[in-house]
Amino acid sequence: MARFKMSQSFWTGQQKVSAGHVLVDTQANAQPGDVVYTALNSTNIPAGAIALDASASAMLAASPWAGVPLACCILGMDSIA
Numbered sequence: 001m002a003r004f005k006m007s008q009s010f011w012t013g014q015q016k017v018s019a020g021h022v023l024v025d026t027q028a029n030a031q032p033g034d035v036v037y038t039a040l041n042s043t044n045i046p047a048g049a050i051a052l053d054a055s056a057s058a059m060l061a062a063s064p065w066a067g068v069p070l071a072c073c074i075l076g077m078d079s080i081a
Contacts, residue, residue, distance in 0.1 A: 001029035002040065002056035007070065008048030012037045023049065 025040040042062040
């Protein structure tokens with residue numbers, strides 16, 4: 001049950017997740033306004049994902065983005081897909 005805040009836009013294959021929105025891996029973990037992406041795992045975490053809980057931190061640590069510095073702000077260019 002992982003929650004990520006997006007600092008860049010992302011396409012799940014079914015819908016666009018804009019920068020600033022929260023991406024979750026299960027409906028049970030979702031809060032109103034969150035985008036549920038059930039295929040989310042450590043191999044397909046999008047660039048710009050900011051971990052919001054311990055599960056997301058562990059998933060991010062096992063991803064290709066482990067150790068990559070996070071952006072300090074959301075740029076307009078990154079939020080357009």
